[in-house]
Structures are given as structure tokens and as C-alpha cells.
Amino acid sequence: MKKLNQEELLAELEVPFPVDQVLWRATNTANNRTRGQVVAYADPRAYTDRLNALVSPQGWTRNYETVTMNNITRTKRNAEIVTGKILVTCKVTIDGLGTHAGTGEEWADEDNAMTSAEAQAFKRACSCFGLGRYFYDFDAPWVDIDDKGRPKKAPSVAPWMVPDNWRKGQRPSGKAPTGAQQTGALSGTAASTARNGNSAPPSATSNKSRQNGSSNGNSKTGEQSQSGSELDQRIAALEETVGIKLYRWVLREYGHANQPHLVRDVQQKKKILDVLESATCGLRRMEAVLDRIPEQQVSALLAKLQAPPLNEIADMPTLVLVVQGLESIVNGSHPSAAWSRLSSHPHGRHAGIRVSPVPSSRGFENEDKCIDRTELQPVRN
Helix, strand or coil, rough: CCCCHHHHHHHHHHHHCCHHEEEEEEEEEEECCCCCEEEEEECCHHHHHHHHHHHHHEEEEEEEEEEEEEEEEEEEEEEEEEEEEEEEEEEEEEEECCCEEEEEEECCCCCCCHHHHHHHHHHHHHHCCCCCHHHHHCCEEEEEEEECCCCCCCCCCCCCHHHCCCHHHCCCCCCCHHHHHHHHHHHCCHHHHHHHCCCCHHHHHHHHHHHHHHCCCCHHHHHHHHHHHHHHHHHHCHHHHHHHHHHHHHHHHHHHCCCHHHHHCCHHHHHHCCCCCCCHHHHHHHHHCCCCCCCCHHHHHHHHHHHCHHHHHHCEEEEEEEHHHHCCCCCCCCHHHHHHHHHHCCCCCCCCCCCCCCCCCCCCCCCCCCHHHHHCCCCCC
């Protein structure tokens, strides 16, 4: 087995699964239950097969941590029941790339609750490396479903979800190939070289561009490189402030990478910095109101929003919901008022996030409730 360098490995992890491994499940159904909105996914074994093929079974590990919550009331089939919840954290380590963690949860009274929670946590951890990440970019279609909620006919996948097309550079609208995949696509031999893990390293193209810019007396490339380097430093400096989980979520969501220097586009770097600064502002607002709210009310809000503990918030939509909810309590309004404010927020459409209503990743900007950044103590996730 040829050992891939970091760029090549990350590129191969992002490649979609073969079409015959894509499965479908309904997440929403029409009132007559004859049509449903279905999402694409893959069995956990497809993830393990990909990892085994790329780095060998000895090249990666995973471990699970499980926590149970008891005596939680939920509504099921129009009746209130007292049950529990299973919370699972999965840590996946890949040699040469490091470790990422993902969380999964399921109601304890559901069938195969532990298996479902573990699978969810494992897949989310893998998506931090890019594996299976493309499923989040697929718009769920409405199709005819049977009496068990399964599609009567499997929907057609988008062309960019076909592995060969992905290797040739096809991507969902608004997203361009990056890193080794971009180099392979431009070379005209992406399908064969990427399949064998031999894509040309991006550094070769980068060096050539610098040489051409130098010979032509054009300093624009150097200015962009310097700007990119400065942005990388400013982005990395916010990791401790917002916490590693939220930091990595922003990098994945807006840069499709796990390190700032792997993001090639300067505008993407600026967007990442903008969102991280927004997160910092949100955390400041949260710290400012927490001392004024009883712990019991905080716990009740988190349960209502199905949010994790405050020091484990790992995405911007959840952070926005929690902060808005906490401020609603302090202001004397009902926490659910946060939903209506979010839905009417001028930046209410948050690209790439599948929640409804969709909180804005920039929902904390330009608000006078933010305090001086130096007053915020680092939050360690």
C-alpha cells in the first residue's frame, strides 16, 4: 500500500462513496404520509472500509465514551413518557492527521439506541477529516415513500456525488475543489492519479506560480500569500478563545479543512475569521448573562433546545440559539422567543446548515451587547 502524504490523504477522504453504497432515509413526511423528504447517508461499514483502504486497519483507531441521562420527559405517539438519553462521543485518530471527535445521541426507549448513537458519533468524527462530509451539501428531495417510510425508488444522486466526477473537479454549486484535488483536476488526469493516490502536490503548482510572478515582475501573488499567512495567524489565535470544537466546526464549514493553512482561498480565510470573531462576541454575551440566571433555568433551556452543555457547544447555530435564549430569560421573555428573532434576523439564511429556522453564523455582529474582547476568558471545549 502506497503511503499518501497529508494533502493526498485529505483529498481522498473527501471523495464521495460509490453510488451503490449510498442509502436513503426519510426525515420529514407529508400529512398523507405518501411522500417524504429523504437524505442520503452511508452505512458505518462504508466509512471503515474507506479508512482501511487508505491507511490500513493499523493506521487508524476509534474509541467511544458513553454517558446516560435519566428521568427525561418526552412526547412519543401523543403521550408523555419518562425515559432517558444516550450520549456518545467517538474519537477517531488517523496516523499523520491527528484526532477528531464527534457526538451522537438517541432516546433510550428507541430500538437499537446505542448502535444509532455510536454510528452518529463515528460518522461525525469522520466528517471532521472530510470523510462523508459531502452528504451535508446535498439538498434533500421529496419522493414517494412506502408505508414504512422508505423511498419507493432511490433518488438520483447529483453528478458531483459520483466519485469519478468529483475527482475531475465537479463540486456542489458555490464550492470549488481545493488542494491536491484541484491540482489533479487541472492536470487533466485527475481520475487516474487521484484513484492511485498520486495527485500532484499543490506545492508544485504554487512554486510555479511564484516563479512566473517573479519573472513577470508581478508582486500580486506575494501580497496574497502574505495576506493569507497573516489571516492564518489571526485565525489560529482564536482557537483557544472559542474552544477547539467550535473552532474546527467553523474551519470545516467554511474552509472544508481542519487547519487554516489548508484553506487556499483568501476570501474563505476572511470569512472564517469573520465567523470566529462573531463566535467570540457570542461567547462574551453568554458570559455576561450567565451569572444572572439560576443553573436550573440554564439546564431547562439547554434541554428545550436539545443543546449540549455550554462548554461543549460545537457549532454556530447552536451557539446563536443558546445565547438568544439566555438573553430572553434575563429580559423576562420566554426562551422560545429566540426562535422568532432568529427567523427574522437580517442574516437569517446560514449557508450549509440544515436546521429550521436557520440561525445566522454572523448573528452576533454589529450588536452593542458585545463587550471588550479582552474581558472574555478562554472557553475550553
